[in-house]
Amino acid sequence: MSLTVVATRPIDGQKAGTSGLRKKVAVFQQAQYLENFVQSIFNALTDYQGQTLVVGGDGRYYNDTAIQTILAMAAANGFGRVLVGQNGILSTPAASAVIRHHKAFGGIILSASHNMGGVDGDFGIKYNINNGGPAPEKITDAIYACTQVIESYKILSDSPAVDLSQLGSTQLGEMTVEVIDSVAIYADLMASLFDFEQIRALFASGFRMRFDAMHAVTGPYAKTILEQQLNAPEGTVLNATPLPDFGGGHPDPNLTYAHELVDILYGEDAPDFGAASDGDGDRNMILGRGFFVTPSDSLAVLAANAQLVPAYQQGLAGIARSMPTSAAADRVAAKLGIPSFETPTGWKFFGNLLDAGQVTLCGEESFGTGSNHVREKDGLWAVLFWLNVLAARRQSVADILQQHWAEFGRNFYTRHDYEGVDSAAAKQLMDGLKGQFASLTGQSFGNRTVQLCDDFSYTDPVDGSVSQGQGVRILFADGARLVFRLSGTGTEGATLRLYIEAFSTDSAQQQQDAQTALADLIQLADQVAGIQRWTGRAEPSVIT
Ligand code: VG1
Numbered sequence: 001m002s003l004t005v006v007a008t009r010p011i012d013g014q015k016a017g018t019s020g021l022r023k024k025v026a027v028f029q030q031a032q033y034l035e036n037f038v039q040s041i042f043n044a045l046t047d048y049q050g051q052t053l054v055v056g057g058d059g060r061y062y063n064d065t066a067i068q069t070i071l072a073m074a075a076a077n078g079f080g081r082v083l084v085g086q087n088g089i090l091s092t093p094a095a096s097a098v099i100r101h102h103k104a105f106g107g108i109i110l111s112a113s114h115n116m117g118g119v120d121g122d123f124g125i126k127y128n129i130n131n132g133g134p135a136p137e138k139i140t141d142a143i144y145a146c147t148q149v150i151e152s153y154k155i156l157s158d159s160p161a162v163d164l165s166q167l168g169s170t171q172l173g174e175m176t177v178e179v180i181d182s183v184a185i186y187a188d189l190m191a192s193l194f195d196f197e198q199i200r201a202l203f204a205s206g207f208r209m210r211f212d213a214m215h216a217v218t219g220p221y222a223k224t225i226l227e228q229q230l231n232a233p234e235g236t237v238l239n240a241t242p243l244p245d246f247g248g249g250h251p252d253p254n255l256t257y258a259h260e261l262v263d264i265l266y267g268e269d270a271p272d273f274g275a276a277s278d279g280d281g282d283r284n285m286i287l288g289r290g291f292f293v294t295p296s297d298s299l300a301v302l303a304a305n306a307q308l309v310p311a312y313q314q315g316l317a318g319i320a321r322s323m324p325t326s327a328a329a330d331r332v333a334a335k336l337g338i339p340s341f342e343t344p345t346g347w348k349f350f351g352n353l354l355d356a357g358q359v360t361l362c363g364e365e366s367f368g369t370g371s372n373h374v375r376e377k378d379g380l381w382a383v384l385f386w387l388n389v390l391a392a393r394r395q396s397v398a399d400i401l402q403q404h405w406a407e408f409g410r411n412f413y414t415r416h417d418y419e420g421v422d423s424a425a426a427k428q429l430m431d432g433l434k435g436q437f438a439s440l441t442g443q444s445f446g447n448r449t450v451q452l453c454d455d456f457s458y459t460d461p462v463d464g465s466v467s468q469g470q471g472v473r474i475l476f477a478d479g480a481r482l483v484f485r486l487s488g489t490g491t492e493g494a495t496l497r498l499y500i501e502a503f504s505t506d507s508a509q510q511q512q513d514a515q516t517a518l519a520d521l522i523q524l525a526d527q528v529a530g531i532q533r534w535t536g537r538a539e540p541s542v543i544t
């Protein structure tokens with residue numbers, strides 16, 4: 001084994017998006033591509049000599065290969081120790097928990113989250129800092145800058161592949177590699193937050209649920225926690241074995257891609273509760289019997305019921321949501337008399353608020369919910385939170401939502417995605433909107449008047465950093481909103497996301513289906529932005 005410095009040159013297109021670097025597997029397989037990015041991460045960091053790095057991924061195709069490369073490079077770059085999940089498996093929230101538990105310097109997570117996997121699918125890599133959360137823009141920008149000027153990388157050549165199937169320590173040059181249980185630290189953390197006794201009693205009473213792990217990373221976590229620790233009957237967890245190609249499915253827990261679970265919850269003899277998680281385990285979808293809970297509502301309901309959960313019994317410091325997420329959580333915060341925050345899309349923007357103790361719960365409309373227990377969104381955590389609430393309230397999911405809307409009003413909400421559209425056309429659509437801010441402001445459409453139009457900009461209240469161009473907002477005087485933004489996680493063309501929201505306190509109207517209740521705004525969005533004209537699409541690819 002010898003330390004080798006390999007000459008290399010920059011590769012284009014490595015700018016990290018909403019959540020790290022995501023590309024087709026074939027791109028990562030190009031000679032020196034992964035090495036370039038990993039060395040750029042290390043080059044952007046300082047003072048890590050002898051420190052601990054956490055490494056793990058969602059088990060998708062190329063996970064194993066990438067981990068061996070990262071181990072050989074971490075050793076050559078002077079890390080003292082790497083903690084790696086058994087078989088290379090760590091869900092994103094578990095990686096965050098391990099970084100915090102072991103006070104590691106940082107972590108490298110290998111995942112393209114909800115994107116498809118397999119040899120023709122996507123791969124991804126992201127760096128998390130010592131608080132367990134995604135690197136802030138300051139660091140991702142520095143990594144990108146390093147990729148543009150990189151000339152060489154360091155690697156231990158001829159190092160044997162580390163056996164990741166066996167728990168325990170081995171040496172790689174001067175560095176120790178410790179293969180750790182992928183689930184244990186995370187499961188202990190969950191047991192410390194929730195009333196497991198009460199949830200066991202719920203299952204013992206005959207309560208039935210299905211958790212769809214979608215052949216992605218949460219399988220082992222859900223099996224251990226739900227079936228072994230909480231005594232949910234065997235078979236509660238579906239598609240529990242992580243597969244390199246997720247069984248050919250799209251590991252994205254929404255109404256379109258988690259249709260197997262949706263069919264069960266809307267079918268005959270449906271169970272009481274359904275949930276699913278994504279490729280890397282940070283997202284969650286919540287279903288009741290024949291009932292879909294929007295992620296925005298889920299955040300609001302969890303906040304309103306937090307006092308039922310041991311970890312949050314003392315109250316919440318504040319609630320943060322991403323800008324496109326509905327204002328339902330703001331209404332709960334107002335009633336609780338605690339601050340609410342509106343951040344740009346992406347979990348990295350919650351890190352400072354959580355570290356400063358200004359918020360306890362955070363959420364995104366994209367099926368992301370989490371708290372100060374880690375610094376990532378956490379799918380299984382959200383499911384356990386719901387179970388704890390259901391165990392305490394002993395009501396159906398639908399009843400809980402009905403009562404919530406009666407108390408706080410209902411924020412009707414939907415997101416329409418136009419995936420894989422032409423990038424130039426998508427940009428022109430956005431530019432067209434930006435050119436209309438002045439003319440739209442004050443204009444009335446039916447009984448709605450536009451109050452404000454802008455391209456969302458955020459000043460971090462903790463460190464004062466400014467993030468501009470975070471999405472076009474059209475805000476109406478009655479609380480309705482249209483939001484347009486382009487995805488930062490897609491790997492083919494552009495994805496246009498249209499977010500639509502309207503508020504209602506009318507109990508009869510609240511029973512409407514969201515697409516019906518929002519029909520006028522959906523039409524208005526097309527009228528204003530020319531979606532059909534620019535994208536050539538008559539319908540969105542995914543509606544949630
Ligand atoms: C999407 C979501 C965003 C989320 C991001 C990462 O980003 O909209 O809310 O934070 O994915 O999620 P975009 O830029 O495509 O809209 V994932 O589960 O990394 O974990």
Ligand code: CO
Pocket residue numbers: 092113114278279280281282283
């Ligand atoms: Co994810």
